[in-house]
Amino acid sequence: MSPPLLPDLLQPGLRLVFCGTAASKKSAELKAYYAKRGNKFWPTLHQVGITPSQFLPGEYRQLLALSIGLTDLCKSHCGTDAQIPATAFEADVFVRKIRHYQPSMVAFTSKNAARIVLGKQPAYGLQVETIGQTRLFVLPSPSGLATRFFDIDVWRTLAKAVHGDAGVDLAR
Secondary structure, eight states, X not given: OOOOSSOOXXXXXXXXXXXXXXXXXXXXXXXOTTOSTTOOHHHHHHHTTSSSSOOOGGGXXXXXXXXXXXXXXXXXXXXXXXXSOGGGOOHHXXXXXXXXXXXXEEEESSHHHHHXXXXXXXXXXXXXXXXXXEEXXXXXXOSGGGGGGOOHHHHHHHHHHHTTOSSOOOOO
């Protein structure tokens, strides 16, 4: 088995883990999450108050100090979701990781990522389903290719939940 295109940023006790479908070609090339020009991930994290400053993609490991992790459903292919074989998305592997690390919440960075794991088309926001004690949240994709679907208010709701302001206590 070859090494993942991007390593997981996971450890026990995280407050929040972001999960996408797969690395873009640019992210795989740079070995950094959400690195493609036009991706709103890093500016949005700062704008909604999840991070104290705007990180650069190559600084992604610094998220651990904020009790935030990163992973993808596909670790072996890169590109748009349509370019990746359906069999490369490993929902079962993802679920095992989440059960092992037990973060307080997983935020899927697209409806497609959540659909692959949940087996149904989800709505944005907090989900009824959980993985063990881990709550699940669905965000609009920050990808530049999904700009027409992007809604920062859903990201603001996540930030409130992370900070305990939305009736969701993520303290451990």
